[in-house]
Amino acid sequence: MPELPEVETTRAGIETAAKGQKLQAMLIRQRQLRWPVPDCLPQVIVGHTLNSVERRGKYLLLGFDPGHLIVHLGMSGSIRSVEPGALWRTHDHVEWLFDRNCSLRLHDPRRFGAILWHVRGDKPLLEHPLLERLGVEPLSQAFTPHTLLDGVKNRRVSIKQALLAGHIVVGVGNIYASESLFRARIHPQMPACDLTRQQATRLHAAIIQTLQDALESGGSTLRDYVNATGEPGSYFTIHAAVYERENTPCRVCTTPIRRIVQGQRATYFCPGCQRLRRRAPSRG
Incomplete structure (x- = not known):
């Protein structure tokens, strides 16, 4: 799935291609995405200028x-x-045709995307409703x-699932959650509520650095992902330490990388660098 770096x-x-340009036409070839594309859209926005291009989470x-x-x-749109x-x-x-021979197309093999x-x-x-609880x-x-x-x-789910939920911090999807937890030396199955202050400091820094690295390299080389110019990102070839590296040696300690499934999503981690330590129960 395109994550925050890909969406950004x-x-x-x-923004570079179309901001400030007037929309000349909107062509809808397939309305049936995650939700049907509203029929009224071409009539409502054609002739108007694209004033802003912003992002909230993955939207x-x-x-x-x-x-x-x-x-x-x-899951696979661009x-x-x-x-x-x-x-x-x-x-x-869907295609948007702007002034100055600028044309943008939505490509979505699985049709899980949305235009609202x-x-x-x-x-x-x-x-x-899609944005207010992010x-x-x-x-x-x-x-x-x-x-x-x-x-x-107060969250007893795993720290990996807490990150993916998007209620605490947005845009840290499956790929970058695995990578961030590895950098912070935190086991992905650790209960979120057991996170210590020291671990939170490490994880905070790891999330920021991982996302910044991905932004600089144009996002991930997902099988279906390309950016607005049609080029794939290069995050995996440059930075990925654990994701999709099952059974290969950890680059830090040489322990083989493991793959597990959490909430129907693949998680990759190093058992040597990311040991599962449960917090001792409090007394009294």
């Missing part, structure tokens, strides 16, 4: 005068720039070790 890379690409927020498109890339009039590929579902519409003048955008942005000043520690204090 896509956001920056869309892209494209601002026009009448309102905002809320776009999610789902938005890329194409030549106007280019042949439609299989799984190309939020009318300007309704309740604030960030109070939309945790803090990991690369913002609001994300601190204290935020992390406070968010997990």
Whole structure:
């Protein structure tokens, strides 16, 4: 699934290509995504300028005068720039044609993505049901070790699942959660509520560094992911220490990397570097 670095890379690409341009046409080839694409969209936004391209968690927020498109890339979606009039590929579902021969297409093989519409003048955008309960942005000043520690204090699920839930911090998906926990030397199955202050400090720093590294390399080389220019990222080839490295030697201690399944998602970790230590029960 495209995670925060992939979505942020896509956001920056869309901003560079289309911000400030007037939308000339919106072509919908396949409406049936995670939720049906509203029929009214072309009539509502064509002729209006793309004023802003923002991101909240894994959602892209494209601002026009009448309102905002809320776009999610789902499990395997991407938005890329194409030549106007280019042949439609299989799984190309929606195209936006802007001034200056700029054309953007949504490509989504599994159709788990979404394009929703939020009318300007309704309740604030960030109070939309998909956005209002999201945790803090990991690369913002609001994300601190204290935020992390406070968010997990009553949660008995594993620390990996707590990160994936997105209620404490957003955008730390499956790939980067495994990598961050490895960097912080925390076992992915440790109960979230057992996180110590020292571990929270390490994990906070690891999440930020992992995401920054991924942003600098353009995101992950997911099988289906390309950025807005159609190029894959290179995170795995440069940085990945554990993800999809099952049975290969740990680069720190040479212990073979293990793979387990948590909440139907693959987790990779080093049993040598990430030992599971449970907090001793309190007395009295």
